[in-house]
Amino acid sequence: MTRYLGLPAATLLAAAVCGCGGSGVEDRPAGAEAARAGETSAVGGSDSGREPVATLLNARVVRTSASTEAGQKVDPSKNQGSEKSELKRKHDGSGPDPGDFYWQPSDASKIHDEPLAVKVPAGLQPLIENVSVPAANPITKGKVELGKMLYFDARISKDTTVSCATCHDPAKAWTDNMPTSTGIDGQRGGRSAPTVLNTTYGRTMFWDGRAPSLEGQAQGPPRNPIEMGDQTFEEIVGRLRKIPAYQEMFAKVFGTEVTLDGIAKAIAAFERATALSGNSKYDKYTAGDPKALSDSEKRGMVLFGLRLDQDDDFKTDVVLKKADCTSCHAGFNFTDEQFHNLGIGWDADKKMFADLGRWAATPIGAKNPADRGAFKTPTVRDVARTAPYMHDGSLKTLEEVVEHYNKGGHPNPSLDKDIRKLGLTEQEKADVVAFMKALTGDVIKVELPKLPPGPDGSAPNPVDALSAPGAKAAFRGQHALLQF
Numbered sequence: 001m002t003r004y005l006g007l008p009a010a011t012l013l014a015a016a017v018c019g020c021g022g023s024g025v026e027d028r029p030a031g032a033e034a035a036r037a038g039e040t041s042a043v044g045g046s047d048s049g050r051e052p053v054a055t056l057l058n059a060r061v062v063r064t065s066a067s068t069e070a071g072q073k074v075d076p077s078k079n080q081g082s083e084k085s086e087l088k089r090k091h092d093g094s095g096p097d098p099g100d101f102y103w104q105p106s107d108a109s110k111i112h113d114e115p116l117a118v119k120v121p122a123g124l125q126p127l128i129e130n131v132s133v134p135a136a137n138p139i140t141k142g143k144v145e146l147g148k149m150l151y152f153d154a155r156i157s158k159d160t161t162v163s164c165a166t167c168h169d170p171a172k173a174w175t176d177n178m179p180t181s182t183g184i185d186g187q188r189g190g191r192s193a194p195t196v197l198n199t200t201y202g203r204t205m206f207w208d209g210r211a212p213s214l215e216g217q218a219q220g221p222p223r224n225p226i227e228m229g230d231q232t233f234e235e236i237v238g239r240l241r242k243i244p245a246y247q248e249m250f251a252k253v254f255g256t257e258v259t260l261d262g263i264a265k266a267i268a269a270f271e272r273a274t275a276l277s278g279n280s281k282y283d284k285y286t287a288g289d290p291k292a293l294s295d296s297e298k299r300g301m302v303l304f305g306l307r308l309d310q311d312d313d314f315k316t317d318v319v320l321k322k323a324d325c326t327s328c329h330a331g332f333n334f335t336d337e338q339f340h341n342l343g344i345g346w347d348a349d350k351k352m353f354a355d356l357g358r359w360a361a362t363p364i365g366a367k368n369p370a371d372r373g374a375f376k377t378p379t380v381r382d383v384a385r386t387a388p389y390m391h392d393g394s395l396k397t398l399e400e401v402v403e404h405y406n407k408g409g410h411p412n413p414s415l416d417k418d419i420r421k422l423g424l425t426e427q428e429k430a431d432v433v434a435f436m437k438a439l440t441g442d443v444i445k446v447e448l449p450k451l452p453p454g455p456d457g458s459a460p461n462p463v464d465a466l467s468a469p470g471a472k473a474a475f476r477g478q479h480a481l482l483q484f
């Protein structure tokens, strides 16, 4: 079999809910992003999102002493005590302990939830505890159901018009099919909403990798609870606590009230269980069906950098790796999880990048000039459904993407060494596009949830938040909620 499984499983990290919205502003000091979002110093502090991030999560997992069996409670009080008292001290005398909004010790007697075994589509790595599912956030039935409601519930946004699904709609391959999403206050330069598909396998989150997994952060209450935009964590959680069904479900699933920690964990569990793309024509081919791919798709596969199955008698004279896409789009999820500069967003006249990407997300002292204008390699699974392309949504079609590579990217001082003129013929370009289209998977269909009524007895319709016109601006301030 020719399946390419390049990435060591142990280094793959769980993906997460995350902070969204444009960023990568040139003149903001490194670390400001993290500080604004109430992240710990460890976030974005690793050089390229390799071992340090894994170490961070592992360290947290190891320190979680409670049972990690699915369906059982994980008691973060075992390792978060000092953070909690820190918060308490900060807020002494000013009403209820705001730490309660972030995290509470769970009451095992209240938890009535069952483990959920997720069967991933063919071609994907199974979900493995400590690899793609953090031990502290086992996937359970009630949690996934709750996470789905929260994912589609616009009451998470200040003016209650924007949900996660506004920008990551499962019916649009978990994107919004828009070039960029509206940035948050003080941020210039938009970024395109990436797909949530297969992010459970991602080692870092965002185009610049500035966030590790959701849970790596979510286990600790944000140490720097500053107001984000025009809405605080307390307002978000306070609003959801007024919805009786959410209070009941949190008790059932986490044994707590509605907390920020629980919101993040539930949404992440929902994404892990459903935002998966596999069993594409390519996966059927690698599973042993030589007819699953057309001749053009097979030529594209070879140009892309993958060998044909040895039992396949198809003959072609195209040169293996001529397009050399597997230098970066490698492994079962077609990404090396690294950061590369393709020259997207480079202004040749002004000699500057619209968005510095990884460089801006790296702390002072660890900045690498090669990271200027470098972004995370996205998966190309389901890529036919996620147009437009690149971090700024500047390329409209897969043909334009292949043309960009064929001409050697946009020359600039940080251009990746693997980006060079390819000399593909028209037929070869079409073949590479055909191969990418053969990566369109069987996406798990997501039925819209029925949302619970609020204190006034009325329940919103999740459809109203799907691509609500002009609604994205209302999401300013939500960034913090997502940024774990």
Ligand code: HEC
Binding pocket: 015, 016, 017, 018, 019, 020, 021, 022, 023, 151, 162, 163, 164, 165, 166, 167, 168, 181, 182, 191, 192, 193, 194, 195, 196, 199, 202, 204, 205, 206, 207, 208, 267, 472, 475, 482
């Ligand atoms: C206003 C549009 C918008 C909303 C609403 C939104 N996102 Fe995002 N999301 C984005 C953008 C833009 C990015 C990329 C930001 C960056 O790289 O700096 C992103 C990134 C992500 C990523 C990282 C994917 C990757 O490959 O790195 C995940 C996961 C994600 N969002 C999940 C969510 C969840 C869960 C919610 C709701 C709690 C949400 N988003 C709400 C626009 C949005």
Ligand code: HEC
Binding pocket: 304, 323, 324, 325, 326, 327, 328, 329, 339, 340, 341, 342, 344, 374, 375, 376, 377, 378, 379, 380, 383, 386, 388, 389, 390, 391, 392, 398, 401, 402, 405, 416, 418, 419, 432
């Ligand atoms: C040097 C590493 C590298 C190589 C080689 C490479 N890519 Fe990429 N690819 C990336 C990065 C990084 C991005 C995101 C860049 C950005 O947004 O600035 C990307 C983005 C893409 C996208 C857009 C995906 C999306 O969701 O927006 C497609 C499609 C794609 N690459 C296909 C290819 C094909 C086809 C080849 C071979 C011809 C190839 N790539 C070669 C690193 C690479």
